[in-house]
Amino acid sequence: GAGVSQSPSNKVTEKGKDVELRCDPISGHTALYWYRQSLGQGLEFLIYFQGNSAPDKSGLPSDRFSAERTGGSVSTLTIQRTQQEDSAVYLCASSLGLDRGLSDTQYFGPGTRLTVL
Amino acid sequence: AQKVTQAQTEISVVEKEDVTLDCVYETRDTTYYLFWYKQPPSGELVFLIRRNSFDEQNEISGRYSWNFQKSTSSFNFTITASQVVDSAVYFCALSENTGRRALTFGSGTRLQVQP
Numbered sequence: 001g002a003g004v005s006q007s008p009s010n011k012v013t014e015k016g017k018d019v020e021l022r023c024d025p026i027s028g029h030t031a032l033y034w035y036r037q038s039l040g041q042g043l044e045f046l047i048y049f050q051g052n053s054a055p056d057k058s059g060l061p062s063d064r065f066s067a068e069r070t071g072g073s074v075s076t077l078t079i080q081r082t083q084q085e086d087s088a089v090y091l092c093a094s095s096l097g098l099d100r101g102l103s104d105t106q107y108f109g110p111g112t113r114l115t116v117l
Numbered sequence: 118a119q120k121v122t123q124a125q126t127e128i129s130v131v132e133k134e135d136v137t138l139d140c141v142y143e144t145r146d147t148t149y150y151l152f153w154y155k156q157p158p159s160g161e162l163v164f165l166i167r168r169n170s171f172d173e174q175n176e177i178s179g180r181y182s183w184n185f186q187k188s189t190s191s192f193n194f195t196i197t198a199s200q201v202v203d204s205a206v207y208f209c210a211l212s213e214n215t216g217r218r219a220l221t222f223g224s225g226t227r228l229q230v231q232p
Binding site for chain 1 (some may be wrong): 154158
């Protein structure tokens with residue numbers, strides 16, 4: 001079956017521009033996560049969506065970052081006024097969701113490599 | 118706060134050698150899950166195993182085995198008879214016992230298997 005897909009795979013942008021990264025989770029998965037992987041910080045949690053509930057945004061590094069999830073499926077991570085320190089790989093993961101409790105396993109997409117010049 | 122430590126930054130072995138990747142974790146939760154993921158050069162994180170805090174039985178899957186020891190807060194991963202295709206970065210992760218269940222990752226161990 002299809003896994004988590006992300007687009008674009010690579011994005012190069014200029015400092016100050018806005019970017020949108022897309023994630024399409026595994027069908028039937030109600031939970032969706034965004035993580036960021038950078039050389040200096042490793043893998044960091046950014047935001048969590050569970051179904052149609054309000055997202056947990058506690059991992060977002062600044063108010064330039066936002067995310068939405070439409071119809072409980074596809075998610076878009078938006079970074080406004082990009083800075084060079086935003087350069088990283090942005091990974092999306094999905095899982096079956098709350099009913100699975102702590103055993104819920106997250107499955108990751110291939111990531112979007114963002115380079116801010 | 119939770120923490121996962123993978124002290125080995127990079128390991129290089131020759132094909133057919135056995136190799137163990139170490140993972141030590143810290144948590145105040147009594148119920149938690151531990152995970153190992155593999156990140157090959159393609160970049161995608163591939164799920165390998167999940168283990169809950171109440172199950173300390175070792176697990177073996179083909180050439181892979183995992184040793185979970187609660188007493189030392191360790192969850193080590195051994196690859197037997199390593200192959201070049203095992204070359205990747207391996208991450209150990211710990212789930213939060215909160216509603217979001219975000220994963221706390223270690224810094225990863227880069228394994229290079231030379232032919």
